[in-house]
Amino acid sequence: MSQSRRSHLSFVAVVCAILAMAGLVHLPVWAADSPVQTEDAVMDLTQVVVVTPPKITGPAKKAITVLIEEVEKRSRIRWTEAHEWPAGAQAVVAVGLAADLKAWAGPHADAMNGDATANQPEGFCLRAFSAPAPAIVVAGNDARGVLYGVGRLLRELHMTRNSVTAAPSLNITTAPKQALRGHQLGYRPKTNSYDAWTAAMWDQYIRDLAIFGANAIELMPPRTDDDADSPHFPLPQIEMMKRMSQICDDYGMDVWIWYPAMDKDYSDPATVDLALKEWGAVFEQLPRIDAIFVPGGDPGHTQPKYMMALLEKETEVLHRSHPKAQTWMSPQSFDKTWTGEFLDIVTKQQPKWLSGLVFGPQNRLTLAELRKALPAQYPIRHYPDITHSMRCQFPVPDWDLAFAATEQRECINPRPVDFTRIFRLFCKDTIGFLTYSEGCNDDVNKAIWSGLGWDPDANVVDILRQYARYYIGDRYTDDFAQGLLALERNWRGPLLANKSVMTTLTQFQAMERAATPQDKLNWRFQQALYRAYYDAYDYRRLAYESQLEQEALDTLRDANRIGSTLAMQQAEQTLDRAVLDRVAKDLRARVFELAEALYQSVRMQLSVPRYQAIDVGRGANLDLIDVPLNSRLWLESRFAEIRQLPSEGDRIQQLHEIANRTNPGPGGFYDDLGDPAQQTHLVRDPGGAADPEVREASLIGAQYDPRNPRAWLQGAETRYDAPLRMQYEGLDPTAAYTMRVVYGYEGKQIRCVANDTMEVHPYIKKERPPKPLEFDLPREATAGGSLNLSWFGDLGVGGSGRGCNVAEIWLIKKTP
Numbered sequence: 119m120s121q122s123r124r125s126h127l128s129f130v131a132v133v134c135a136i137l138a139m140a141g142l143v144h145l146p147v148w149a150a151d152s153p154v155q156t157e158d159a160v161m162d163l164t165q166v167v168v169v170t171p172p173k174i175t176g177p178a179k180k181a182i183t184v185l186i187e188e189v190e191k192r193s194r195i196r197w198t199e200a201h202e203w204p205a206g207a208q209a210v211v212a213v214g215l216a217a218d219l220k221a222w223a224g225p226h227a228d229a230m231n232g233d234a235t236a237n238q239p240e241g242f243c244l245r246a247f248s249a250p251a252p253a254i255v256v257a258g259n260d261a262r263g264v265l266y267g268v269g270r271l272l273r274e275l276h277m278t279r280n281s282v283t284a285a286p287s288l289n290i291t292t293a294p295k296q297a298l299r300g301h302q303l304g305y306r307p308k309t310n311s312y313d314a315w316t317a318a319m320w321d322q323y324i325r326d327l328a329i330f331g332a333n334a335i336e337l338m339p340p341r342t343d344d345d346a347d348s349p350h351f352p353l354p355q356i357e358m359m360k361r362m363s364q365i366c367d368d369y370g371m372d373v374w375i376w377y378p379a380m381d382k383d384y385s386d387p388a389t390v391d392l393a394l395k396e397w398g399a400v401f402e403q404l405p406r407i408d409a410i411f412v413p414g415g416d417p418g419h420t421q422p423k424y425m426m427a428l429l430e431k432e433t434e435v436l437h438r439s440h441p442k443a444q445t446w447m448s449p450q451s452f453d454k455t456w457t458g459e460f461l462d463i464v465t466k467q468q469p470k471w472l473s474g475l476v477f478g479p480q481n482r483l484t485l486a487e488l489r490k491a492l493p494a495q496y497p498i499r500h501y502p503d504i505t506h507s508m509r510c511q512f513p514v515p516d517w518d519l520a521f522a523a524t525e526q527r528e529c530i531n532p533r534p535v536d537f538t539r540i541f542r543l544f545c546k547d548t549i550g551f552l553t554y555s556e557g558c559n560d561d562v563n564k565a566i567w568s569g570l571g572w573d574p575d576a577n578v579v580d581i582l583r584q585y586a587r588y589y590i591g592d593r594y595t596d597d598f599a600q601g602l603l604a605l606e607r608n609w610r611g612p613l614l615a616n617k618s619v620m621t622t623l624t625q626f627q628a629m630e631r632a633a634t635p636q637d638k639l640n641w642r643f644q645q646a647l648y649r650a651y652y653d654a655y656d657y658r659r660l661a662y663e664s665q666l667e668q669e670a671l672d673t674l675r676d677a678n679r680i681g682s683t684l685a686m687q688q689a690e691q692t693l694d695r696a697v698l699d700r701v702a703k704d705l706r707a708r709v710f711e712l713a714e715a716l717y718q719s720v721r722m723q724l725s726v727p728r729y730q731a732i733d734v735g736r737g738a739n740l741d742l743i744d745v746p747l748n749s750r751l752w753l754e755s756r757f758a759e760i761r762q763l764p765s766e767g768d769r770i771q772q773l774h775e776i777a778n779r780t781n782p783g784p785g786g787f788y789d790d791l792g793d794p795a796q797q798t799h800l801v802r803d804p805g806g807a808a809d810p811e812v813r814e815a816s817l818i819g820a821q822y823d824p825r826n827p828r829a830w831l832q833g834a835e836t837r838y839d840a841p842l843r844m845q846y847e848g849l850d851p852t853a854a855y856t857m858r859v860v861y862g863y864e865g866k867q868i869r870c871v872a873n874d875t876m877e878v879h880p881y882i883k884k885e886r887p888p889k890p891l892e893f894d895l896p897r898e899a900t901a902g903g904s905l906n907l908s909w910f911g912d913l914g915v916g917g918s919g920r921g922c923n924v925a926e927i928w929l930i931k932k933t934p
Contacts, residue, residue, distance in 0.1 A: 128481050161252045161275070162209065165194060167918050169212040171222040172201040177370025178264040182213055186269045192277035192591075208720050209252040213268060216243065216257040226255050240333065241293025242267030244274075246286050254284060259293070261370050262333060266572075269329035273584040276592045292573070292628045298499060298550025299571035300334025301327055301564050302376060302908040305358045308347035310557035310737025314350035314721035317361045323558070324365050329588070330565045331572040334372035336411065336552045337362055339400050342378055343417035349730050350721065356403060363404040372408040372551055375400075384424040392437050394430065402439040409444040409473065410436060411501075411552075414460070415451025415916065422452070422460040426469065433471040436804055444473035446499060449488075453916035456854040461491050468493055469539040471629040472772075476501050478554060479511040480918050482838055483495045484813060488789040489547045493501060500544055500551035503565040507531050507609075508820055509918070511554075512540055512810050513816070516794050519612040520660045520747050520834045521653075522820035528737040530649045533560035538578045540810045541570045557737055558720055561642060564600055579603070589642045594629065601626055601646060608653045612795060613660055623705075641720035648712040648724075651705050652743070658702035660747045666692050667748040674777040682769035686757045706743065713740045751824040752889045779827070785850060785931035791924050792818055792832025800834055801843035816842055819923055821863040823887070828886050833862040835923030839913050843921050850931060855895045856908070865911045865921020872899035888925065895929075905929075 170182050182199065190196045197211070203224035204210065205492040212223055219227040239483035242263040243842030247253045256271055270290060276283045303320070307313050315323070324335060340355040353361070366373045377397065381389050401407060410427055414422070425447070433445045449460045464472070473490060477485050478501030489498060503511040506527045514521075514533070521529075553560075553567055562585065569581035579599060586598035606908050613619070626647055630638075637643055670689035700706065713729075716722040723731035724740040731738035753776070760772045782788040789794035801816045819835040836842045849855070861884050862867055870878040876896045885891070899905055911922030 159252070159284045159286055161246060161248065162281070163211065163252065163254070163275070163282040163284055164193075164209075166197045166209045166282070167204050168197050168199045169203055169210050169222055169224065170199060170201060171214045171218060174214060175462055176261055177368070178215065178258065178261040180368055180370070181258075181261075181265040181268040184265070184329070185211070185213065185272065185884075188272055188325075188329075189275070189277060189282060190726050193282050194280055195282055207251045211254045211256070211271070213256045214258070215261070215264060217258055219257060219630070223255050223257065224253075225250060226253060230255055238293035239263075239297075239920065240266055241291075242453070243268070244270055244288060244290040246288035248282060248286050252286075254288065263731060265328055265370060266331055269331065272329055273588045278592050294331065294333075294572045294665060295574055296545065296548075296550035296571040296657035297333055298372075298552065299332050299568050300336060300372065300374065300550075300912075301567075301903065302336040302338075302550040302552055302555050303331060303362070304338040304339055304342075304376070304556070305351075305355060305362065305733050306342055307345040307350075308343075308556065308560055308736060310724075310731065311720060311722045312557055313348040314352070314723070316352050317358065319721075320358070320362050321365050324362070324369060324371070326372060326563075326589075327564060327568065328369050330585075332371070332564070334374055334552055335362070335366050336374040336376050336407070338376050339397075341380060341396070343380065345732070348732075350723070356400065359400075360403055360405065363406050367406040370689060373404070373406045375404075375407060375410045377410045377412050379412055379420050379425060379428060380418055384420050384428045390428055390431065394431055397432055398435040398438070401436050404440075407436070407440040407443045409446055411446045411448070411476050413448050413450045413476070413478075414456075419451070422449075422456055426463055426472075430469065430471050445471055446474045446476050447472065448476035448478060448501065449481060449483070450476075450478060451916045452482065454482060455916035456916065457482050464496070465491070466491060468495070470494065474499055474549075477494035477548070479503050480916070482916060482919065484811075485544055485547050497549045498547060500548040501553040501554055502540070502544070502551055502567070503554045503662075504533075504537065504567060505531070505554060505560040509920070512536070513812065513817055513819075514609050516611060517609060517820070518611075518660075519820060519822075519828065520613050520656045523610060523745055523747065523822040523831065524656055524739060524742045525652060526737075526739045526742060528559055528733055528735070529554055529652075529739055530559045530645045532605050532646075532649075534562065534566050534578045534582055534603060535606055536810070537563055537566050538570060539807060541567060542574055543808065544809065545570075545574055558641070558722065559645075559737055561645070573862050590640060591637060597625070597629055597909075598643075598646070601629065601650070605646065605649050605653070608649075612793070613657055616657070619653050619657040623650045626650040638715075639719060641716060641722075644682075644712055644715050644719060645722075648709065651708045651712065652739075653704040655702055655709060655743070656747070658705065659696075659700075661752070662701040663696045663746065663748040666696055667750070667753075670753065671777045674773045676743065677770045679775045682760070682766060682773055685773060686760065690754060690757060693748075693753060696746065696748070696750060697744070709743060711741065716752040745822070746824045747828075749826075749828045752827050755825065758906050780829070780926075782928040782930050785853065787846060787929040789844070790829045790929050791926065792820070792829060794818070797834065799844045799846050803846050811837075813837055819862065819864060819920065823863075826887060830860055830862075830925045833860075833923045833925035834919055835862065835864060836911075838915065839910075840922075841908040841926060843909075844907045844927070846907075846929065847903070849900045849903050849905055849929075851901050851903045853900070854897055854902055854932040855905075856892055856930045856932060858890050858930060859891045859894055859924060860890050860926040861885065862888065862923035862925045864923050867912060868922060869910045871908045871910070872896060874908065878907070890926075 186197050214222040219230050240262040241259040243257045244267050245255050256267040308502045337359055363373050383389050436443050448458055474497040476499045507514045508522055508527045544779045565585045569576050582599035582602050583595050587595040590598045608619045673685055673689045713724040717729045723729040726738050734741045760769050763769045780788050789799050809815050816834045816836050820832045822831050867881045867883050869881045870876050876899050879893050909922050
């Protein structure tokens with residue numbers, strides 16, 4: 119603020135004070151109780167007494183511990199606790215239940231009364247006072263309200279080395295809009311970090327989630343679709359499960375269990391008896407269970423009538439040790455027939471043991487359809503997949519193949535803009551959510567969902583600023599928040615055209631240079647740096663390897679002049695520069711350094727050989743950092759085949775076909791359906807932003823196999839029974855056309871129809887590995903100068919619904 123501005127405000131303050139004393143103006147209460155604040159004014163909380171009620175217990179008392187400990191971690195200042203209001207000018211933070219304000223809120227008890235949200239569960243009032251001494255009062259409507267009030271205060275405080283301040287204008291009265299706000303935390307081998315966490319690490323992470331408003335945690339039992347043990351486990355699964363249940367209870371948070379029905383045949387009474395004993399042994403060992411959620415599939419595959427019969431008995435077993443615990447289930451992975459059977463049971467029998475339904479991935483019905491089909495007494499909980507980036511419920515739109523091939527589906531994936539939109543589309547039909555998570559890679563997304571679960575209208579940038587201020591540091595509040603938004607923008611559109619990727623790296627490098635040693639040890643800071651460096655390395659390498667491939671193809675086009683042997687030799691030498699003369703070696707080296715730092719700080723397993731991750735597809739994307747981003751391996755394998763041809767003419771002909779592989783010939787058309795820039799004829803997006811699950815529209819799916827041409831590694835696909843459509847105009851009505859097509863990996867069979875009525879080919883089994891297929895189009899299909907092509911995968915399927923996908927298509931005009 120300028121000196122002239124400060125002088126003007128001071129003059130105004132003095133004038134107002136004089137007029138008030140003369141009775142000529144009336145200052146509002148906040149102004150009468152507090153000195154006039156300028157934009158630079160802060161409340162100094164370096165030396166604070168935390169005043170609490172003498173008999174505070176349970177989660178509310180735990181909240182006091184959280185406040186004192188977390189302030190000390192960030193400032194090195196240890197606040198003291200007392201049960202009486204101090205005399206004099208001592209700064210105070212007072213925390214307690216709103217019901218007994220008189221007992222602990224000192225001179226501000228009356229000012230804190232009468233709030234409109236006083237009766238709303240989990241709500242709180244947080245207010246700053248400047249007189250008679252600096253004070254902040256946190257009054258919770260209940261024990262959880264105390265915890266969330268403390269959490270909000272921590273997110274608002276400005277904590278630096280040896281300093282704690284707050285804005286004197288703090289005045290927040292709020293209660294959550296969604297009753298359920300939680301996250302799944304699976305201590306199992308398949309996760310990318312969780313299996314290595316100690317009980318102390320779990321306590322800290324659950325605390326962190328509570329500070330951002332989460333009120334539930336979902337655990338996993340010892341037996342799931344996973345290995346029985348992990349080399350990272352510090353404790354056996356059941357022992358850690360017991361400790362995590364107790365940790366949640368200490369914070370007053372609900373405990374859910376994601377409990378898949380894993381056995382093959384629940385129509386067998388003996389199998390049911392064993393399941394009842396197994397589940398019951400788990401239930402009785404946990405100090406707290408509020409609900410179990412049993413998915414219909416993924417894993418498990420049980421017909422609904424047997425599943426429902428099992429769960430009725432399991433609910434009886436559950437109630438022996440946890441009488442108030444609920445049972446929820448989902449129709450996940452059910453095909454069309456089983457979905458109908460499931461709904462028939464629920465609507466006609468309306469089982470009393472069933473507390474509600476869960477909507478999540480691999481559901482044939484939309485959320486709106488499920489809500490409409492269910493009796494009103496059954497609430498719906500959302501189970502959104504926030505951890506995966508492709509082949510998932512909410513795939514990254516048009517994710518570039520370079521990212522899909524290297525960073526893979528369980529990468530560090532902050533998606534604040536996407537998930538804000540998705541949350542708001544789904545929240546009206548649910549009571550809340552417990553997210554699907556496979557590790558700390560989705561940590562930012564957890565904060566977004568928790569914040570929006572509290573207030574769906576919250577500004578996502580404000581949530582990110584709180585995240586940055588609390589987790590990274592006060593001076594990073596805006597810069598780091600904007601950096602997270604930039605990481606999401608890195609994934610927008612074709613990577614080669616997205617020059618902002620390098621700008622994002624530059625921004626994070628500036629933060630990195632300014633970081634303290636403590637900042638650099640912060641795993642959340644390390645995660646953002648890892649993504650920024652990895653994205654930039656992908657960008658540099660994609661540009662480099664794409665250019666090398668073009669140079670190699672140019673050499674093949676010169677084979678007539680230089681001969682096939684030399685052409686292939688020179689092309690291979692060009693392609694091999696991607697490995698022998700790497701680009702951006704400094705970026706690559708930094709990615710490896712950050713991977714090691716993340717293993718040391720938070721046990722992220724970013725490599726199978728280095729950190730014993732369970733699989734490269736489970737977050738170990740360091741092992742994919744050098745996979746080819748062009749068609750190098752396919753070209754070199756083709757060269758090996760061509761060298762075996764006896765005729766120079768045949769060899770040159772094959773090289774010519776490779777160099778001109780995508781050319782459809784005169785009057786023809788070509789589409790690379792995995793490249794948004796070459797999907798000229800694809801009918802793309804009827805659902806738009808309102809269809810993030812991509813049920814009606816087509817999406818880009820990837821199946822990386824570098825032994826194939828790059829264009830075959832991605833393609834357009836649709837889900838469930840939605841057809842994939844292409845529309846052509848301006849065809850020659852007098853000509854005949856041949857369709858050459860390459861079908862993708864997903865699904866078993868596919869059918870093609872022209873203009874909705876004329877079969878191009880019936881259901882055929884897909885080729886493995888893929889290869890081009892050719893079909894003559896019916897002459898009458900193109901006689902009008904236009905053509906609509908539709909493809910259908912298996913109808914009525916369950917699971918993910920994927921299977922109808924096309925990688926490349928040529929429309930080749932036949933010569934007379």
